[in-house]
Amino acid sequence: MTSITTSIEELQCIAQRLRAEVLTMVYQAGEGHPGGSLSAADLLAALYFRVLRINPLQPEWPERDRFILSKGHAAPILYAALAERGYFPKEQLKAFRQIDSILQGHPDMHKTPGVDITTGTLGQGLSDGLGMALGGRVLEKDFRVYVLLGDGEMQEGQVWEAIMAAGNWRLDHLTAIVDYNGLQNDGALAHIQPLEPLADKWRAFGWRVLEIDGHDMAQIVSALESIPAAAGQPTVILARTVKGKGVSFMEGVAGWHGKAPNQAQYQQAMAEIGGEHARS
Numbered sequence: 001m002t003s004i005t006t007s008i009e010e011l012q013c014i015a016q017r018l019r020a021e022v023l024t025m026v027y028q029a030g031e032g033h034p035g036g037s038l039s040a041a042d043l044l045a046a047l048y049f050r051v052l053r054i055n056p057l058q059p060e061w062p063e064r065d066r067f068i069l070s071k072g073h074a075a076p077i078l079y080a081a082l083a084e085r086g087y088f089p090k091e092q093l094k095a096f097r098q099i100d101s102i103l104q105g106h107p108d109m110h111k112t113p114g115v116d117i118t119t120g121t122l123g124q125g126l127s128d129g130l131g132m133a134l135g136g137r138v139l140e141k142d143f144r145v146y147v148l149l150g151d152g153e154m155q156e157g158q159v160w161e162a163i164m165a166a167g168n169w170r171l172d173h174l175t176a177i178v179d180y181n182g183l184q185n186d187g188a189l190a191h192i193q194p195l196e197p198l199a200d201k202w203r204a205f206g207w208r209v210l211e212i213d214g215h216d217m218a219q220i221v222s223a224l225e226s227i228p229a230a231a232g233q234p235t236v237i238l239a240r241t242v243k244g245k246g247v248s249f250m251e252g253v254a255g256w257h258g259k260a261p262n263q264a265q266y267q268q269a270m271a272e273i274g275g276e277h278a279r280s
Contacts, residue, residue: 040071044078049085063142065144106118151189176236184257
């Protein structure tokens with residue numbers, strides 16, 4: 001099995017299902033990170049249901065594309081995508097953040113089928129991807145490596161070391177995607193440590209830069225599917241997103257970075273995204 005062909009409309013529906021699973025996981029666990037998971041739902045839907053060359057029945061297939069969730073606190077959206085794609089039964093989502101569960105608060109490659117690298121310490125994921133892409137080159141493999149970063153995470157110095165090295169080595173099988181929602185745990189990025197001019201900075205290090213609306217599925221797919229033709233340099237997709245996308249009281253609110261909704265909030269959120277009947 002490789003990538004699958006899914007229409008834009010189907011991907012939009014899948015993204016909403018993933019959002020519903022995120023909200024349910026975080027609500028039932030009483031903890032987790034809904035804001036940055038909801039902002040990345042459209043990106044994960046496009047990757048897992050159209051772009052990635054993967055085989056859920058053989059998670060460690062050597063020829064597979066690799067995906068790294070560098071912003072590991074957004075584990076709920078990754079788990080939702082993996083379950084929806086068939087890596088493990090959806091029933092397992094109910095055990096999110098429970099002791100001995102395969103679904104811990106941050107992705108663990110030793111516990112969760114489909115997780116290519118353990119993440120959670122911000123700033124390290126792109127370096128992991130760099131190593132995988134270099135390894136693929138040495139082994140003469142054609143798999144691609146995709147790394148999803150948070151924008152607040154880009155304040156880490158190690159990220160920029162990896163950006164510099166990947167551009168220097170012209171790793172065209174490496175793609176970075178920045179979930180650029182403008183908020184981090186403590187508030188607005190612009191007030192804490194601004195990143196702009198972000199596109200110019202990536203270009204200065206030798207990267208091909210694409211800027212898109214991270215909730216426009218057609219733009220997401222177009223950007224991702226243009227990557228194989230871009231030989232000679234790595235690609236970064238700067239995806240402008242909204243933290244808490246799809247839930248009115250969560251959208252653009254930093255306080256929903258790492259907080260679970262109560263019962264009334266959960267039911268309202270599920271109604272707004274068109275999820276299944278909210279559980280009491």
